[in-house]
Amino acid sequence: xxxxxxxxxxxxxxxxxxxxxxxxxxxxxxxxxxxxxxxxxxxxxxxxxxxxxxxxxxxxxxxxxxxxxxxxxxxxxxxxxxxxxxxxxxxxxxxxxxxxxxxxxxxxxxxxxxxxxxxxxxxxxxxxxxxxxxxxxxxxxxxxxxxxxxxxxxxxxx
Numbered sequence: 001x002x003x004x005x006x007x008x009x010x011x012x013x014x015x016x017x018x019x020x021x022x023x024x025x026x027x028x029x030x031x032x033x034x035x036x037x038x039x040x041x042x043x044x045x046x047x048x049x050x051x052x053x054x055x056x057x058x059x060x061x062x063x064x065x066x067x068x069x070x071x072x073x074x075x076x077x078x079x080x081x082x083x084x085x086x087x088x089x090x091x092x093x094x095x096x097x098x099x100x101x102x103x104x105x106x107x108x109x110x111x112x113x114x115x116x117x118x119x120x121x122x123x124x125x126x127x128x129x130x131x132x133x134x135x136x137x138x139x140x141x142x143x144x145x146x147x148x149x150x151x152x153x154x155x156x157x158x
Contacts (some may be wrong), residue, residue: 001072002071003072003073004068004071004072004073004109004110004111005072005073005075005088005089005109005122006058006068006072006073006074006075006108006109006111006112007074007075007076007077007089007106007108007109007112008074008075008076008077009112010108010109010112011069011074011113013112014068014111014151015067015069017061017065018036018062018065018066018069021058021061021062021065022062025058026055026058026059026062026149029051029054029055029058030055032047032051032054033051033052033055034047034142035047036048036051039089054155059083063141069151073124075088075089076089077089077090077091077106077157077158078158079157080157081157082155082157083134084134084135084155085132085133085134086107086130086131086133086134086152087107087132087157088107088108088109088122088131089106089107089108089157090106090107090155090156090157091104091105091106091155091156091157091158092104092106092107092130092152092154092155092156093152093153093154093155093156094150094151095139095150095151095153096148096149096150097149097150097151098148102153103118104118105118105119105120105126105127105130106118106119106120106128107119107120107121107122107130107131108121108122109121109122110122110123125141125142125143126141126150129141129150130152133152134152134155135152135153135154135155136152137151137152138149138151138152139152140148144152
């Protein structure tokens with residue numbers, strides 16, 4: 001299995017989710033299944049079917065998280081020394097050359113990506129365009145609305 005890049009914060013969030021699934025959600029669904037069984041005929045018991053589906057989802061997610069955490073390559077951005085280049089876990093300040101709009105993104109793992117928090121996946125078009133570049137460079141990003149050009153204003157490792 002290949003390694004899964006995660007920031008230190010992203011790994012902590014996945015560990016929290018795994019802990020919650022094992023200590024809270026799993027016991028709750030086991031109790032729900034037991035209660036549904038106690039109602040008798042399982043062939044037409046919607047609560048039982050629902051609880052079994054939820055159990056299947058929880059067990060699948062637990063396995064998924066354990067696999068990802070087991071294969072994780074955890075990167076602490078504060079410990080990076082990339083000589084000002086954009087690398088995984090870096091925070092990048094950009095300026096859209098067409099509109100003058102300034103944006104900031106952190107390049108994170110696929111499971112951590114959240115555009116509302118300005119975290120973009122390392123596999124996203126903008127992250128792929130930025131990787132390896134430095135402050136002052138101009139990058140072209142293929143967006144659904146067409147090509148957008150950004151100037152890299154600053155690269156930080158925080």
